[in-house]
Amino acid sequence: MSSLQGLSKSLVIIASLFIVLAGLKLATDIIVPFILAAFIAIICNPLLRFFARYKVPKGIAILLIMLMIVAVGSSLAGLVGQSLNDFSQQLPQYREDLQGRFVWLVDTAAQYNILIDKQQLISLFDPGKMIDMATNMLTGFGAAMANIFLIILTVVFMLFEAPMINKKVHLALDDPEMRQKQIDKFLESINSYLAIKTLVSLATGFCAALLLWILDVDYFVLWGVVAFLLNYIPNIGSIIAAIPAVLIALITQGPLVSGFVALGYVAINTVMGNVIEPKYMGKGLGLSTLVVFLSLIFWGWLFGTVGMLLSVPLTMVVKIALENSEEGQWLATMLGSGEETESKLS
Numbered sequence: 001m002s003s004l005q006g007l008s009k010s011l012v013i014i015a016s017l018f019i020v021l022a023g024l025k026l027a028t029d030i031i032v033p034f035i036l037a038a039f040i041a042i043i044c045n046p047l048l049r050f051f052a053r054y055k056v057p058k059g060i061a062i063l064l065i066m067l068m069i070v071a072v073g074s075s076l077a078g079l080v081g082q083s084l085n086d087f088s089q090q091l092p093q094y095r096e097d098l099q100g101r102f103v104w105l106v107d108t109a110a111q112y113n114i115l116i117d118k119q120q121l122i123s124l125f126d127p128g129k130m131i132d133m134a135t136n137m138l139t140g141f142g143a144a145m146a147n148i149f150l151i152i153l154t155v156v157f158m159l160f161e162a163p164m165i166n167k168k169v170h171l172a173l174d175d176p177e178m179r180q181k182q183i184d185k186f187l188e189s190i191n192s193y194l195a196i197k198t199l200v201s202l203a204t205g206f207c208a209a210l211l212l213w214i215l216d217v218d219y220f221v222l223w224g225v226v227a228f229l230l231n232y233i234p235n236i237g238s239i240i241a242a243i244p245a246v247l248i249a250l251i252t253q254g255p256l257v258s259g260f261v262a263l264g265y266v267a268i269n270t271v272m273g274n275v276i277e278p279k280y281m282g283k284g285l286g287l288s289t290l291v292v293f294l295s296l297i298f299w300g301w302l303f304g305t306v307g308m309l310l311s312v313p314l315t316m317v318v319k320i321a322l323e324n325s326e327e328g329q330w331l332a333t334m335l336g337s338g339e340e341t342e343s344k345l346s
Contacts, residue, residue: 025302032306033147037154039310040069042194044155045162062159066152073148076225083222097251190313196280201231204238204272208245211264215257217249227265231272232309233296238269287315291335 024031044065051061209224217223223245230237242265250258287295295315299307307314315335322332 037151041155041158083219201228204231207268
């Protein structure tokens with residue numbers, strides 16, 4: 001009898017989960033701007049603390065931060081928007097040239113008795129889709145930012161509420177004496193992760209754009225912004241960001257310059273991802289590589305491009321919630337990294 005009750009309880013939980021996910025999927029247009037606003041507010045919070053250290057009134061500090069965001073965002077949107085429009089017009093020609101290069105590669109392989117069916121290979125592996133992937137993600141992020149007034153207004157209110165968020169979380173979780181240090185640690189970890197990740201991503205995008213400008217690759221600003229945004233996606237984001245730049249260099253400059261671009265991207269991401277980021281971020285937030293990759297797919301399906309960019313912070317929110325639930329602790333352990341598991345076993 002108890003086994004039947006346990007089974008029915010599990011079925012109810014699974015059914016409830018599907019209903020919640022369906023509701024989130026339907027409410028994407030409302031939830032995505034809110035997630036973006038929370039993301040921007042967390043990034044801006046260190047600036048707010050900086051102004052508070054110099055006794056700048058909170059209202060004036062928030063106004064200055066918003067002016068900075070609007071100024072930088074407007075300038076960047078103008079540059080990227082024009083580049084994206086020009087690139088979209090040239091895309092059919094680029095795709096045709098790229099397939100020509102691809103056919104040349106197949107013909108060259110045939111000279112060494114490596115026989116490949118051209119049409120079948122092109123149908124299975126369309127090189128133009130590699131360029132489409134990055135540009136579609138950029139377009140999707142731009143669409144999410146379309147309701148910019150609502151996002152900025154939400155950010156303003158979030159920054160005003162920032163000092164009270166910790167206390168509200170404790171009270172909401174019935175912890176008026178502030179004993180749950182794990183919650184404080186988590187909120188600080190998310191804040192630190194997003195701030196460091198943003199600075200590293202900015203440096204990555206700037207270095208990528210500078211490299212492409214030196215090598216005279218078309219639309220270097222566009223690919224720099226792509227490198228900045230996709231650097232938020234762990235593991236595979238930097239690979240996706242490099243592909244269109246390498247392919248455009250191959251079309252316009254030839255194999256030699258394309259090779260230099262590929263080597264430059266490898267060097268930039270090796271230094272940023274393996275030297276600078278770990279130095280300031282430490283061991284990270286305790287998620288396994290498999291979980292990071294699966295979370296990228298899941299949140300991307302649920303919330304689109306914004307979900308992919310913020311897949312790690314969103315997964316960490318789920319993980320900390322599971323850790324504070326007796327029924328969900330086993331799942332939180334499954335989401336954890338190998339180092340975290342070994343430390344618990346030792």
